[in-house]
Amino acid sequence: MVKTNPHDHHLYRVRIMELKELSQAAGYRAVGLTIQVNKKENVAFVVGRGKLEEIRQHVAENDVDAVIFYNVLTSKQKYNLERTLNVEVLDRYDLTLKIFDISSSDKASKIQIRLARLLKEIPYQKLLASIRFKTGREHPGPRSLGEYAYHETVANLLKRKSILEREIGKMQRDKFIQLERRRKTGIPTVCITGYYNAGKTSLFNALTNLRKPVGPRPFTTLTSKYYLLPYENLRIFLVDTIGFVMDLDPRLIESFSLTLDDIKFSDIVIITVDISDPPELMFLKVKTCLDCLNALGIERRRMMVVFNKCDLIENFGDAEPRIRKLYPLIHGLDYCMISAEKRKGFEELFKILANKISFLHERVGEQLQACFQKNSQMLL
Ligand SMILES: Nc1nc2c(ncn2[C@@H]2O[C@H](COP(=O)(O)OP(=O)(O)O)[C@@H](O)[C@H]2O)c(=O)[nH]1
Ligand SMILES: [Mg+2]
Structure with missing residues (x-):
């Protein structure tokens, strides 16, 4: 570093x-x-x-x-x-992609990873081509290719890029149709976001009784998963998504638009925070999440914070001073404490959700409607 x-x-x-x-x-x-x-x-x-x-x-x-x-x-x-x-x-960019690649298996993830790779590979190959052009001789390097091969490689990569972009565009339109179908049911969507390892999938599993893989490896969740949930008399679509990581490259965010749309078009966004992290680290992670959500255009009134893994701190009295250190970041946001693993604190979580939903639902629907119209025009 x-x-x-x-x-x-x-x-x-x-x-x-x-x-x-x-x-x-x-x-x-x-x-x-x-x-x-x-x-x-x-x-x-x-x-x-x-x-x-x-x-x-x-x-x-x-x-x-x-x-x-x-x-x-x-x-x-x-x-x-x-x-x-x-x-x-x-x-850091290459490393993140490498982990994504290990943990993803579905088509949408693979395509997005391929695009992210290309966005970085293209300028690299261009550089190789120009070095070759200037010196007029082959450099023995880990990626040596013949002279024409360089130029051909760049042209090929650009072609592949536009194919991938077109494919992602197509998937995006399908996605909007699904989003629109969900929106028409009038049931609000609640998205679980947060730093990787905060316990997003554990929370999702606890609420849905599903068994999506959880684990200490980052990015086990690449593609969002929806589940229609009745909780007492509250009906919501719950979504589990990809985790955030520090200092994400904007190009990575750009390539993962398909996955990030699930966050963008949710009515409520839960920011899951591991309360057992050292305060400084917790601060940095929460800041990362908020920066990412801001970049996606999520307004603060759609956010709430869920402090998870409360079972790991000695007693609940220890939590407040930790949370207070985050006030500069989370002021005005609703929050509650839970343990996804011990299934504790869910009543309070749903109380906040119900309250937020009664205020917010219509507006995100309008935003999605506008986006959907734009996309159906593209289809015509
Ligand atoms: N002690 C404790 N561990 C938890 C809790 N929730 C999640 N974990 C652990 O945290 C790790 C990451 O969980 P996961 O749900 O995969 O996180 P994600 O990356 O945010 O989806 C796993 O090893 C979980 O067992 C909790 O409430 N208490
Ligand atoms: Mg997960």
Whole structure:
């Protein structure tokens, strides 16, 4: 990691530990970890020359298979690093996609992952093509190809990109038809969002009595799942979705539009928070969720916070001071405490939901209607 923010005194540690966790989820075992503090990222290598040499030696001595950077690398940085280190070079973006790939099996997820890969692969291949053009000779590198192959590759990738986009567009239209069908029933939709591992799927399972896979591996949920739920006299469509992760690249958000539409067009969005996390980490995670939801255009009045895993803190009295630290972020939002695993706190959760629904439902319906009209015009 190259740390450039001088005001960040300890959150970078949380971030790099998370990167380590994600690497493990992708099947790597971390053998070393290094942070460079610098005013700016080095344009050519992200790290400075001295640090690069240090990493190169470590790679050679420890028989390392891959070097994973927290910073999102430019094509040029990636190219230079791969040539210097002679091993696989990944950044946070690549790593996230890798985990997505391991955990997803359905068509919609696979297509979205492929598009996300392409969005990064295209500039990289363009760079290779231009290097080849300028030097007029082949560079021996991990991805060497012949001269024409480079240009052909770029053209092919662009073609594949437009095919994927068209396919996603088609799926999106089908999705809008489903959303519209649900909307016409007049039953509101409640979406469970939150950071990965917060317990979204556990909550979904507890409320629906289903057994969707849960687990400590991030992103076990890639495609949203809907379930029509009667809870006493409240009827809702409950949706379980993908988890958020820190500093998501906007390109990733762009490629996962199909999945994120489920959040966007829900009437109520539950933000699930693991209350057993250290307060600083919890703050960062909640901020990440709110940033993502803001980017999706979800208004605060549609949000509520559910603090999960209350069984893990000693007593409920310990919860309030923890929650108070989050006030700058969650002021004005309704919240409650639950334990998805011990099935506790659901009455309060549904009381808040019922209350919110009585205020909100109509407006999201209108938004969806507008979107649906736009899309049916596209169909014509
Ligand atoms: N102790 C405790 N653990 C929980 C609770 N809810 C979820 N977990 C655990 O947290 C981990 C992540 O849960 P999961 O539902 O897959 O999280 P998701 O990524 O948000 O869908 C799993 O190992 C669950 O067993 C809870 O209420 N209490
Ligand atoms: Mg899940």
